[in-house]
Amino acid sequence: METDQKVIQNESFIFFKVNATLQQLIFVILLLFCTTIFVSPPIALVLGLIVANLFGHPFLQLNHKATNYLLQFSVVGLGFGMNVHSAVAAGKEGFLFTVISIFSTLILGTFLGKWFKTEKITSHLISCGTAICGGSAIAAIAPIIKSNEKQTSIALGVIFILNSVALFVFPAVGHWLDLSQKEFGLWCAIAIHDTSSVVGAASKFGPEALQIATTVKLARALWIIPVALITTFIFKNKSGKIKIPYFIGFLILAMIANTYLPQISNFAPHLISVAKIGLTLTLFLIGAGLNRTVLKSVGFKPLAQGILLWTFIAIATLVSIIYLK
Helix, strand or coil: HHHHHHHHHHHHHHHHHHHHHHHHHHHEEEEHHCCCCCCCCCHHHHHHHHHHHHHHCHHHHHHHHHHHHHHHHHHHHHHHHHHHHHHHHHHHHHHHHHHHHHHHHHHHHHHEEEEEECCCCHHHHHHHHHCCCHHHHHHHCCCCCCCCCCHHHHHHHHHHHHHHHHHHHHHHHHHHHCCCCCHHHHHHHCCCCCCCHHHHHHHHHHHHHHHHHHHHHHHCCCCCCHHHHHHHHHCCCCCCCCCCCCCHHHHHHHHHHHHHHHHHHHHHHHHHHHHHHHHHHHHHHHHHCCCCHHHHHHHHHHHHHHHHHHHHHHHHHHHHHCCCC
């Protein structure tokens, strides 16, 4: 009897080990598949969602760091396809939209949070993530307001769910309304939360939209600093540290090199291709991070606040771009 029990225990252990190995194998195969020409960023996101919810994520503890570094690498790589003069012109044009949209979103987010009776810290994180640059803004603001793991996870969950929707909805709406490359690039840079989904949606729409969207979005990301300072004052936290997105500096260097160093033009197309693969992998990892636990933990009130806030900024920005062009 003891021998039989040992065999059963050993068999169950082997079965678990085989399952874990198979889980890792499936994940790695899909990850490698996302590096091929057959997979676009939106499809990569869907594949990530499928693998997370059907098979599980075998490397979940590494997902956040991998996503963060891969996104930064990809954005810097895309900088080798940008021109400084065009980027400055796009940044100037998007400046007014950026300022108005950031502060109107933060104010409306505060009122919506009170209306839905969303927990104050969670509400502020959702508002900051919607107003500036999604997960990056939440990561910067969370230590300042001493957000706990649950509050941060809920805010990130709301942002990532809406990012996933935006990746499919925005290009479809852009084509339906017959937006120009310039109009779409500006719209998605302001109205889509995370840089990854902004770049993914804009790259699907066209090269000019991609350049404008990336430039405006990264200029928008710098507003983390003043918003963080305001947050420090509101929440009365004198010890709060601000995380500055240093990779933006590398993006600027990449644009300068591409504009003023002719030698770079020989390698730029290859660097851009690698960066686009990196972006596709980033969206796969984002999808893989949205498992059932994350989706269930969000809750109705924070999600409703995030949806209404996002709908407001998306519609208001779109109307402004169309009628003020």
